[in-house]
Amino acid sequence: xxxxxxxxxxxxxxxxxxxxxxxxxxxxxxxxxxxxxxxxxxxxxxxxxxxxxxxxxxxxxxxxxxxxxxxxxxxxxxxxxxxxxxxxxxxxxxxxxxxxxxxxxxxxxxxxxxxxxxxxxxxxxxxxxxxxxxxxxxxxxxxxxxxxxxxxxxxxxxxxxxxxxxxxxxxxxxxxxxxxxxxxxxxxxxxxxxxxxxxxxxxxxxxxxxxxxxxxxxxxxxxxxxxxxxxxxxxxxxxxxxxxxxxxxxxxxxxxxxxxxxxxxxxxxxxxxxxxxxxxxxxxxxxxxxxxxxxxxxxxxxxxxxxxxxxxxxxxxxxxxxxxxxxxxxxxxxxxxxxxxxxxxxxxxxxxxxxxxxxxxxxxxxxxxxxxxxxxxxxxxxxxxxxxxxxxxxxxxxxxxxxxxxxxxxxxxxxxxxxxxxxxxxxxxxxxxxxxxxxxxxxxxxxxxxxxxxxxxxx
Ligand code: UDP
Numbered sequence: 001x002x003x004x005x006x007x008x009x010x011x012x013x014x015x016x017x018x019x020x021x022x023x024x025x026x027x028x029x030x031x032x033x034x035x036x037x038x039x040x041x042x043x044x045x046x047x048x049x050x051x052x053x054x055x056x057x058x059x060x061x062x063x064x065x066x067x068x069x070x071x072x073x074x075x076x077x078x079x080x081x082x083x084x085x086x087x088x089x090x091x092x093x094x095x096x097x098x099x100x101x102x103x104x105x106x107x108x109x110x111x112x113x114x115x116x117x118x119x120x121x122x123x124x125x126x127x128x129x130x131x132x133x134x135x136x137x138x139x140x141x142x143x144x145x146x147x148x149x150x151x152x153x154x155x156x157x158x159x160x161x162x163x164x165x166x167x168x169x170x171x172x173x174x175x176x177x178x179x180x181x182x183x184x185x186x187x188x189x190x191x192x193x194x195x196x197x198x199x200x201x202x203x204x205x206x207x208x209x210x211x212x213x214x215x216x217x218x219x220x221x222x223x224x225x226x227x228x229x230x231x232x233x234x235x236x237x238x239x240x241x242x243x244x245x246x247x248x249x250x251x252x253x254x255x256x257x258x259x260x261x262x263x264x265x266x267x268x269x270x271x272x273x274x275x276x277x278x279x280x281x282x283x284x285x286x287x288x289x290x291x292x293x294x295x296x297x298x299x300x301x302x303x304x305x306x307x308x309x310x311x312x313x314x315x316x317x318x319x320x321x322x323x324x325x326x327x328x329x330x331x332x333x334x335x336x337x338x339x340x341x342x343x344x345x346x347x348x349x350x351x352x353x354x355x356x357x358x359x360x361x362x363x364x365x366x367x368x369x370x371x372x373x374x375x376x377x378x379x380x381x382x383x384x385x386x387x388x389x390x391x392x393x394x395x396x397x398x399x400x401x402x403x404x405x406x407x408x409x410x411x412x413x414x415x416x417x418x419x420x421x422x423x424x425x426x427x428x429x430x431x432x433x434x435x436x437x438x439x440x441x442x443x444x445x446x447x448x449x450x451x452x453x454x455x456x457x458x459x
Pocket of ligand 1: 020021022024076260280281284285308332333334335336337350352353355356357359
């Protein structure tokens, strides 16, 4: 190992799994660490870094790359998820080792590696260099706890019980569990990724989770008994929590084409709370049948709407539908946070990805839950029944949420007393969420503690 000359400021290397839903929160967390006086280098894969469009990324974060073995195309170039993960482990370990040697030689050595829980092999590499390690959990703690139980073999799989009782969680139906557990065996590759998140957890120095204490206190308290867990979220840029968009524009890397201007201009002349915003995130794919139901549910409800349909999903929109729209705008991507922060937006039809969920909750936007798979199922249960900021679209026997159900949900949120209650709850959560990341709040304190502990240990 090269001889290390310690820099004054502790230096963290942050390694997200290369998708939007993982890079976004880890980039925001990087900025928090920077604000607290640390030096931060964010590591992306060669393939994902080729697709970034940086939007005024006015930050002192440094960027480096490693290889996942698929430098042209990343995951989409791999035969399947199993091949991707195994190749990433092999090639990633080698290229991360090279990167750490390079940084040490250039007197830019690392003190602590913060890695995405989807990449547990990073721990072995970091330990070779005798570095401190923190694992970053990108999902909700309720979901982490359920997946951890599966990893430990504390859940009988396939699930035989209808009711699942776990510490720190409300009573759950089996169908509320992440789909890879409820529908055990359907996607073994993803099941392995989600359970392997915990394979190295007893060897890391800190466990950081993108949530905030007040949102899920019981399960966080329970997990704290077994991990050195710190809740540090929501990893949403503070300027959005403060609605100071115009002051600061350095909020992110966008893997897709940003066309926020058209959305914001379009929203500007719409009445307060009048627009339905619809997005199913960066990866989920809907059936043609479901896409058609959403299209007519939105059209028939007669309200303004913005519908994000990614380029790869566009062919599923019914023929001629886009041309006849009077009150709708269809975009391939938008700056979601800017949309949430706009007062014209009245509700969010969502797949319940954890980032979208936390972002809407933190900006006070009530939701219509239409989860598709994985942790989205459990997130939907919590936003509807525990945090009470959403209604759920009801699927038919094929699992398709029909246009009538979508219309009913929109009407319920936009027009009824229950809708008002959900909106008020959303505003309450917004305030709690903002408080948690403000100076002295629960997440802010945890970040300060992490920074202080790191400073103390490296002395
Ligand atoms: N997002 C965005 N514009 C869009 C749709 C999504 O900026 O049009 C962002 C969103 O703000 C969130 C991320 O993409 O940070 C999606 O992450 P999430 O966990 O919600 O879902 P995933 O894409 O992982 O399924």
